[in-house]
Ligand SMILES: NC(=O)C1=CN([C@@H]2O[C@H](COP(=O)(O)OP(=O)(O)OC[C@H]3O[C@@H](n4cnc5c(N)ncnc54)[C@H](O)[C@@H]3O)[C@@H](O)[C@H]2O)C=CC1
């Protein structure tokens with residue numbers, strides 16, 4: 612029978628640079644206790660993401676929210692023989708009600724790219740969605756772990772932080788931009804290149820989630836990638852431009868949805884394993900875009916250990932080789948600019964009372 616591989620198999624192996632921990636608490640078992648909400652559940656990512664989450668052994672209630680009608684999607688999912696209860700809500704007026712008491716809110720709501728667009732071009736269309744979700748979270752579930760998939764991630768996450776700050780509910784440990792797809796792609800492409808199963812590959816991907824801000828740390832790949840400089844550069848470029856590869860292939864019908872749903876489900880699974888303290892000695896490690904002081908940028912994608920409150924510990928930026936050091940130097944000013952745009956947008960949204 613087909614079974615999804617939740618838990619350690621679906622997540623990354625221990626990173627080579629990760630410290631062993633001694634304060635881990637044993638698994639609390641597999642009771643369904645959690646309420647997880649998907650905002651944008653009718654979309655290209657939202658539907659397969661919800662399908663994957665319907666199978667999760669710890670999810671008791673799966674909430675689907677969208678501005679479009681999700682009643683049919685909820686009816687469809689509710690026939691699957693797993694016991695997560697599916698609820699559905701439509702429209703902005705129902706958003707706070709939908710999110711009430713959620714433990715995790717994952718947000719794939721928003722416009723995707725068309726060929727010729729950058730992720731930054733989505734800001735005008737998607738920023739107000741992020742503001743609306745942040746406002747609703749602040750009253751309905753201020754303690755929830757909040758994971759944004761909506762692009763442009765580098766700017767959306769700082770916007771949300773400003774809105775939550777204005778409501779006095781911002782906790783940097785609980786706000787994430789989902790960059791797991793960059794790790795998933797890196798594992799796949801490196802697995803092909805090295806000649807091993809992609810599941811066997813571990814590699815941190817740091818920085819942000821757009822073009823040059825995506826920095827796959829090839830030098831820390833396990834098993835090692837020992838391609839020559841031309842091969843390294845070509846792989847580096849393919850990982851950075853993988854989103855565009857899909858946008859071009861879809862020819863106007865959006866961007867990555869299925870690989871993103873898989874990656875989003877994997878990230879939610881890691882958040883859940885953090886909540887349930889299921890990471891064993893090593894803890895649950897994911898690369899994610901969140902506020903930290905590990906770099907010169909206020910928000911940065913890097914490996915973190917997840918726990919019940921979200922980020923439990925930021926791991927240091929992995930050792931970089933000369934190519935990666937140059938890439939980091941080049942990405943920091945771009946990322947800072949993206950973040951600054953988000954802070955400005957968020958602050959003006961607060962002033963305007965959105
Ligand atoms: N972080 C990442 O790695 C990735 C991010 N993305 C981003 O994910 C977002 C969604 O992509 P797709 O699912 O392909 O788009 P889509 O257009 O297929 O789905 C978006 C859904 O959001 C809903 N929506 C829009 N505004 C809403 C609101 N205010 N409240 C509730 N629902 C709302 C729409 O009705 C639609 O059902 C895009 O911004 C895309 O760029 C896509 C791939 C990877």
Ligand SMILES: O=C([O-])CC(=O)C(=O)O
Nearest residue numbers: 724762792854855866867
């Ligand atoms: O490229 C896009 O617009 C969607 C995205 O973020 C990705 O696939 O990495």
